[in-house]
Amino acid sequence: MKANLEDIAKAAGVSKMTVSRVLRGGTGFSDDTRDRVRKVAESLGYVPNKLAAAFGADQASTxxxxxxxxxxxxxxxxxxxxxxxxxxxxxxxxxxxxxxxxxxxxxxxxxxxxxxxxxxxxxxxxxxxxxxxxxxxxxxxxxxxxxxxxxxxxxxxxxxSHVDCGAEMGQHLLRRGRRRAGYVGALARADVMGQARLDGFRAALAEAGHPLVASELLLDMPGFYAGLYGLETLLSRTRDLDVVYFHNDEMAIGGLAYAQARGIRVPEDLGIAGWGGMEAASILPRRLTTTVVPxxxxxxxxxxxxxxxxxxxxxxxxxxxxxxxxxxxxx
Amino acid sequence: MKANLEDIAKAAGVSKMTVSRVLRGGTGFSDDTRDRVRKVAESLGYVPNKLAAAFGADQASTxxxxxxxxxxxxxxxxxxxxxxxxxxxxxxxxxxxxxxxxxxxxxxxxxxxxxxxxxxxxxxxxxxxxxxxxxxxxxxxxxxxxxxxxxxxxxxxxxxSHVDCGAEMGQHLLRRGRRRAGYVGALARADVMGQARLDGFRAALAEAGHPLVASELLLDMPGFYAGLYGLETLLSRTRDLDVVYFHNDEMAIGGLAYAQARGIRVPEDLGIAGWGGMEAASILPRRLTTTVVPxxxxxxxxxxxxxxxxxxxxxxxxxxxxxxxxxxxxx
DNA sequence: CCTGCCTACGTTACCGGTAAACCTGACAGA
DNA sequence: TCTGTCAGGTTTACCGGTAACGTAGGCAGG
Missing domain, CATH: 3.40.50.2300 (Response regulator)
Known part of the structure; x- marks a missing residue:
């Protein structure tokens, strides 16, 4: 990067302050000077130096x-x-x-x-x-x-509020007649926001007198496979669930795939709910119950x-x- | 942000150059000086200024x-x-x-x-x-x-090479006995890389004597819905296709959903192939034929x-x- | 004892902009 | 004619680091 304000200033026969004003679109120069400076800047291939600008102007960076x-x-x-x-x-x-x-x-x-x-x-x-x-x-x-x-x-x-998301889903599933809910999460407890949804979900169920039956918190990244294996693990421990809330939609879709592979009817045998609102959730053979996040x-x-x-x-x-x-x- | 090298230098009774050397882990100071400078820097809550450093060191930014x-x-x-x-x-x-x-x-x-x-x-x-x-x-x-x-x-x-990706998929589908292929793309021609896959696909088919029958280039963003509607549009124009190659996996999954909704058997009536290797592609009821990109x-x-x-x-x-x-x- | 070298610093110049203060000629009004 | 104002500039200082170079003191070797 060669050309700087000084170079332009010399070539245009003005001071570098004038060049600075012209190039930043300020005032205090004639039309003639403006055109000349712009032309010279263009011909020299000038590229402004934001490093210097932000530094010099007392850290007004973009x-x-x-x-x-x-x-x-x-x-x-x-x-x-x-x-x-x-x-x-x-x-x-x-x-x-x-x-x-x-x-x-x-x-x-x-x-x-x-x-x-x-x-x-x-x-x-x-x-x-x-x-x-x-x-x-x-x-x-x-x-x-x-x-x-x-x-x-x-x-x-x-x-x-993630807590509210979880609580709202809990209440919704209760209204749909679900009484024995499970939860499949990921990232263990590292994801405090996923944990907050679980907390809200759990609280809503408990308040209605139908507490969370079982939950499975995987260490994995939340994804389709994690949802699939998470549901498998959860059901191997606790057979009589009537609905499972997942960490997010990817995992819920993985759960759905597991249910389909095992002949578990959704939603008759088992309800499935996700969170996030990914596009795929609305295109599945059965539209996923989920929370859409803007x-x-x-x-x-x-x-x-x-x-x-x-x-x-x-x-x-x-x-x-x-x-x-x-x-x-x-x- | 208040403290700078000068402030630390004054408080530690050394020059700012020495402070700079200590904080950047250089050499040329005693253990005693190092400890004192570090302690002062810590107590003043010093935060280095990369703007100044990158600028001063003749644009060696990170x-x-x-x-x-x-x-x-x-x-x-x-x-x-x-x-x-x-x-x-x-x-x-x-x-x-x-x-x-x-x-x-x-x-x-x-x-x-x-x-x-x-x-x-x-x-x-x-x-x-x-x-x-x-x-x-x-x-x-x-x-x-x-x-x-x-x-x-x-x-x-x-x-x-995107061209090779398309050609490889074309050859694969030909080997599987497909003879009347279609293509569903997105972003019109703006995505030159998607276009390159189509070019490679088209060339491979033509070379084998079974040229591309029809293609549908949507203006939409590539996504599940675009795949669904793209396949619908393509089939409304051309009924007798035996395989469709999609811009990417999302769109292919959308196409799969459309086929399922219409009772089109995959792969018996219609083959479907995607591109990209998204995780969901391997978890569908039928594993998607696709190209996995690392x-x-x-x-x-x-x-x-x-x-x-x-x-x-x-x-x-x-x-x-x-x-x-x-x-x-x-x- | 003198020289050379090493350690542990200090001093100075500079990076490329920007803000602020300063300058200058032209022109208007009193 | 003198003064004030304004357009259209220029000059200077400075931002906070870093590089290059300078230097004082100590110590070893000849």
Whole structure:
């Protein structure tokens, strides 16, 4: 990268400050000067140096950091998409990272990213290391916590309640006459948000006097196979379940495949419910009962909340983006 | 962010250069000085400023940019994951962007990112705007083109041949006795890599004397619904097909759902083949015939090729990561 | 004792922008 | 004619690091 403002300034016969103003679209120069400077910049193949700009202008960078649990998650891919579309339209660049459901990994990532002095950060989840929270408060940069709602965010929060999702599904299944429910999860207890859904589910069932009969928490990544084997394991331990709630839709579909292979009729013999609202869930031979999460909307709202804060516009600290329970034909 | 090297230097009674050396783990200071500096840095809550470091050290940044067609693609989510794991382990940070299958959007993104003076870039696809190529050559930074292999990369290439994927599937289906093949695609012609698979497929069929009977290129995003409606449309135009090749597995599964709903027996009445190797494809009632793409391996190889180049290690310019056709029960 | 070399630092210049202050000529109004 | 204002610039300082180079003191070898 060769040409800088100085080079353009010399070639155009002006000072580099004038070049800076022209190229950033400011004022204080004649039309003639503007055209000349632009032409020279173009001919020299000038590429602005955001490193120097952000550094010189006292860290007014256009970088935004975002940390998700896993990059292979379809739902987070959609959130990422929502964030990226909103941010790139507004001239920001997105640095990403994955924390693998570990707050320690999240903290390591945050330390790396904060040292780039980003304009703001988007984190997923409401659970963080104390050191992470201290660091972010001290840094004083806008932070949006997404996915799991919290009433006392570090700064801002956009999402919904996982506990409520679980409770709502529990109540729905009870209304459908289910009385002996099981649960199949993944990632053991590392995924606190999946755990929150289980907590809500369990509480709703217990309150109605039909407590959760059995649950199976796999160590695996949530996926089709995990759902399949999870249901197999659960049923090998406890035969007389009448419905199973899964960690997410992928796993529920895996469960559905297992039931079909074993001749278990769904929903007659066994109800199946998922969570997340993946597209495939609505195209199966039997539409999956699930909770649809407005992923892209969450991403968009998070990005917009961040940018509003950066521009000093008053925005609300907590944005609730409601999920929608979609009764299907499986439970 | 308050404390900088100067503050630490004053508090520790040394020069800021010594602080810099200590904190970066260099040499040229006593154990006593090291301990004192570290303690002061810790107590002041010092957070390094990579902006200043990258700028001062003549743009030796640890940022790597990566541009994918769509962030909502499951396959690219896996590639991203492979890249992120490899890079974060080596101390790099990942800036991402989506080009929506448009080389113009890609160029706009590249211009933004290059102005951050990243250590390197990862692009998807071999097709770029001339201006993009010029810019990258001039910038002289390492560039890895992934996904679609090219023998004349801008710099390096990691991937496989989409044309060969299509041809291989065509040959496989011919060996299985299929003679009247159709194709269902998406994104119209915007996705040049999907188009390349179709080209290879078409050529293989033509060469064997059983040319492609019909194809349906939707404008939609590739997904389950697109596959479902695509097959419906294709069959409404051309009844007597004996196999349909889909843009990817999601669409093939959508097609499978359509066939099932209409009582079309798979594979007896109609064969169905996909591409990509998504996990769900192997768990369906009938295992999908598809091409498995080693997504994570591609991401990892791309990141490692990039870092090898940065370290001046001799690496090969073109890395072939072979795909694997997996005959299933659907074609 | 002098020289050379090593350790453990300190000093200075510089990266490429941006903000803020300063400058200058032309022109208007009193 | 003098003064004020404005357009259209220029100059200077600075952001927080890093590289390159300078240097004081101690110690060994000849």
């Amino acid at each position: 970088l935004v950091g975002m940390c998700v649990p896993r990059l292979t998650s379809g739902l987070f891919g959609q959130v990422l998409d929502g964030v990226d579309r909103a941010l790139s339209r507004l001239g920001y660049q997105l640095i990403i990272g994955a924390n693998n459901h570990s707050t320690e990994e999240e903290e390591a990532w945050v330390r790396q990213i904060v040292s780039w002095r980003p304009a703001g950060l988007i984190l997923s989840g409401r659970t963080h290391q104390p050191g992470t929270v201290d660091l972010l408060r001290q840094a004083g940069m806008p932070v949006v916590e997404i996915w799991d709602l919290t009433t006392s965010p570090i700064d801002m929060s956009v999402g919904f 992923t892209t909307a969450i991403g968009k709202a998070a990005a917009e909340a961040l940018v509003a804060r950066l521009k000093g516009e008053p925005g609300q600290d907590v944005t609730v983006v409601p999920t929608r329970l979609v009764p299907g034909e499986t439970g | 940022l790597v940019g990566m541009c994918v067609p769509r962030l909502t693609s499951g396959l690219f989510g896996q590639v991203l994951d492979g890249v992120d794991r490899a890079l974060s382990r080596l101390g790099y940070q990942l800036i991402i962007g989506a080009n929506n299958h448009s080389t113009e959007e890609e160029e706009a993104w590249v211009r933004q990112i290059v102005s951050w003076r990243p250590a390197g870039l990862i692009l998807s696809g071999r097709t770029h705007q001339p201006g993009t190529v010029d810019l990258l050559r001039q910038a002289g930074m390492p560039v890895v083109e992934i996904w679609d292999l090219t023998t004349s990369p801008i710099d390096m290439s990691v991937g496989f 997504t994570t391996a591609i991401g990892k190889a791309a990141a490692e090729a990039l870092v090898a180049r940065l370290k001046g290690e001799p690496g090969q310019d073109v890395t072939v990561v072979p795909t694997r056709l997996v005959p299933g029960e659907t074609g």
